[in-house]
Amino acid sequence: MKQRVLLVSLLVFLLLLPVVHADETTNQCTSGDSTEDRVGCLDSDGDGWSDPDEYWNASMGADAFPTNASEHRDLDGDGVGDVSDPDMDGDSYVDEVDVWPEDSGIWSDSDGDGYADQGMHTLSDNCPFIYGKSKIRLKGCSDIDGDFMPDEYDDDADGDGIRNEMERAASSGTILYDPYNAASTPLDSDKDTLPDVLDDDNDNDGWPDDVELDRGSDVYDASITPFNMYMNMDTGFFYRGGLSGNSFSSEYDPESFEISLSALSEIVFEELVIPFLLVPIYFAIFFARRGEYKKCLKTIEDAGTSSELVEIEVTINTMVKEKKIKVYHGLVLRNALEQKETEFGLEHEYQSRSEEE
DSSP: OHHHHHHHHHHHHHHHHHHHSOOTTTOBOSSOOOOSSSBSOOOTTOSSOOOOBTTBOGGGTOOSSTTOTTOOOOTTOSSSOTTTOSSTTOSSSOTTTOSSTTOTTOOOOTTOSSOBSSSSSTTBOSSTTSOOOOOSSSSSOOOTTSSSSOGGGOTTTTOSSSOHHHHHHHOOSSOOOOTTOTTSOOOOTTOSSSOTTTOSOTTOSSSOHHHHHHHTOOTTOTTOOTTTTTTTOOOEEEEOSSSSTTSEESSOOTTSEEEEHHHHHHHHIIIIIHHHHHHHHHHHHHHHHHHHHHHHHHHHHHOOSHHHHHHHHHHHHHHHHTTSSOHHHHHHHHHHHHHHHHHHHHHHHHHHHHHHO
16 A cells, blocks of 8 residues: 555656756746746746756856846846846946956957957957957958958968969069059969969960060960961961870970971071061161261371371271271271371471471
């Protein structure tokens, strides 16, 4: 009989247990009207927060003030509810000036970037006096391009697609590119992140710019190469040796033998046309120098005094330096000067003797 009574009592206790207390697994109750931390649990002051019990205390979310409907939490544990507490986190900074009123470890943000001046915190600012939104490696530091990598560690600080060192290398004495200003970006025609001034293939067609320039091809148009520049027809190839499928290629290969119309044109132009065009220039220079030479020679012959010869000699020296006459012409003219000076000397001596007689 006693065993039956004990068994029934135990059964009743087990049935009533969920009614009195919350389920430890789900934190749900079956008797009460709480709605905030737990649902359906006892809520004496009717503020929505359940009364604490042996399974659920204030640190877990229960009402720290179960008989005061205007308070339910005491964050800093000072006995004053957060609603009434001017410093709810207890960090000695009132909530009105505390940027993080519910975190006692941080309270100020000098640069207003959302990261705290105080250290040793997950929100600590590595650059507390510089506004920044960086998150990677450093928090709260300058991040011009908004990729969360601080400028200090960002290979492309301004996010313009050109690395910082490439922008500096592309700068010159007259043009300076700023790696921290996306509006100051060197031209990159083929978008390969290499500025045109440093890129030896600006259209990224595989042909070096110097070769394309020599052949008259467009260094900024990948669709035009030395092979198809004539009426857009394929007029060349590179021969790699042998007779296999890889023996011939249309891609630029400096190690292979090129057979093309543009290469032939370059050879003809450089070896034949240019020298032929220079012939008239050579003749013009030759006759101009010869004319100056004859003019000087005539001036020497017509000179009547030694002072004139001195002036002529100065003129000849200047013309030789400026390459207006050839050096050997200058030597001939100096010989003519000396001969003329000798004639003046003999004539002067003859006149002196005549006067003495």
